[in-house]
Amino acid sequence: SQKIEQNSEALNIQEGKTATLTCNYTNYSPAYLQWYRQDPGRGPVFLLLIRENEKEKRKERLKVTFDTTLKQSLFHITASQPADSATYLCALVRRDNNDMRFGAGTRLTVKP
Amino acid sequence: DGGITQSPKYLFRKEGQNVTLSCEQNLNHDAMYWYRQDPGQGLRLIYYSQIVNDFQKGDIAEGYSVSREKKESFPLTVTSAQKNPTAFYLCASSMSSELAVGYTFGSGTRLTVV
Numbered sequence: 001s002q003k004i005e006q007n008s009e010a011l012n013i014q015e016g017k018t019a020t021l022t023c024n025y026t027n028y029s030p031a032y033l034q035w036y037r038q039d040p041g042r043g044p045v046f047l048l049l050i051r052e053n054e055k056e057k058r059k060e061r062l063k064v065t066f067d068t069t070l071k072q073s074l075f076h077i078t079a080s081q082p083a084d085s086a087t088y089l090c091a092l093v094r095r096d097n098n099d100m101r102f103g104a105g106t107r108l109t110v111k112p
Numbered sequence: 113d114g115g116i117t118q119s120p121k122y123l124f125r126k127e128g129q130n131v132t133l134s135c136e137q138n139l140n141h142d143a144m145y146w147y148r149q150d151p152g153q154g155l156r157l158i159y160y161s162q163i164v165n166d167f168q169k170g171d172i173a174e175g176y177s178v179s180r181e182k183k184e185s186f187p188l189t190v191t192s193a194q195k196n197p198t199a200f201y202l203c204a205s206s207m208s209s210e211l212a213v214g215y216t217f218g219s220g221t222r223l224t225v226v
Contacts, residue, residue, distance in 0.1 A: 004154065034214055041222075043116075043202050044155075046214025089154070100215075102147075102154035 002027045004092055004103040012109045019077040021106045023090035026071060031095035033066055033073050038087045038105065047088075048075075052095070080110045115139065118203050118218035124226050125190065125197060133188045133221045135203035142207065144186040145215065148172060149200040158201075161186055190223065198225050 007022035023033070032051055036044035050057045050066045050073070057064045063076040077084050087105040094100075116137045125131045137144065143162045147155040157170030161180040175194025180186055186205075190197045200222050204215040 009152070036214070036217075041220070043118075043204070043217030043220050044215075045217070049214060100157075104152055104154045 002101070004028070004090065004101055006088075006090060006103040006106045008106055009104070010107045010109070012111060013080055015081060015110055015112050017080055019080050019084065019108055019110070021075040021088050021090075021108065023073040023075065023103055024071060025092055028071070028092055028101075029095050030068075030092040031098075032093040033064075034091045034093070034100075035062075035064060035073075035075050036089040036091065036102075038089060040087075044089055077108075082110050082112050085109050116203055116205055116216055116218035118201075118221050120221060121219065123221055123223045125223060126226060128192045130189055130191050131223065133190070133201055133203075133223070135186045135188065135218060136184055137186075137203075137205045137216070138184060139205055139216060140183070141205035141216070142183070143205060144180070145204045145206075146170075146176070146178065146186070146188045147202045147204065149202060149220075155202065158188065197223055199223060 003026045005024045013019050034049045035047045038044040048064045050064050061078045065074045087107045089102050089105045091100050091102045119134045145160040146158040149155050156172050158176050159167055159178040161167035164183050167178050167180050177189045200220050202220050203218045206215050
């Protein structure tokens with residue numbers, strides 16, 4: 001069966017460090033992979049999209065990698081700040097039908 | 113400002129009642145979606161619509177119904193047939209179903225059965 005797994009339910013790091021979140025998938029052939037940020041009681045906000053033929057994407061302090069051999073995406077936040085505390089969701093878009101599926105998310109807490 | 117508006121923010125339903133959640137967008141997006149979010153689970157797709165007057169079932173459509181009479185609006189009705197409706201409901205839209213761009217989400221409606 002198809003699965004999307006995000007490495008852990010919660011991740012705590014110290015301010016200034018780099019946060020690394022993992023998204024693993026099985027039995028998928030994704031055309032795209034997207035990352036979203038969700039604050040409590042709010043809808044997710046789109047952050048970055050990476051295509052299957054791209055290895056890395058950057059946006060300000062954010063970096064996403066996509067390894068289709070390992071079936072894994074890594075999401076990095078450098079120089080983390082308490083304001084980065086939120087739940088981060090990965091989502092995969094299938095190549096054959098544009099179907100999009102979300103992982104359960106990782107709750108990141110950045111401590112001052 | 114363009115965006116998606118979901119209302120109400122909180123909704124309480126009695127057993128056996130149907131309730132309707134509103135979703136309106138002014139982004140001129142073609143595609144609209146309804147998701148359900150439960151603690152510890154990913155968003156699950158209920159229904160989606162790529163054009164007016166057309167919609168398709170998602171993974172968990174049983175107990176729900178939708179309509180798409182206008183491009184801007186995609187209301188979701190939670191019927192009495194939905195046995196476990198307590199959840200956070202999210203509406204989203206995108207420019208097209210190609211999904212090469214991200215979705216825009218509303219702020220959600222939290223539905224509780226009382």
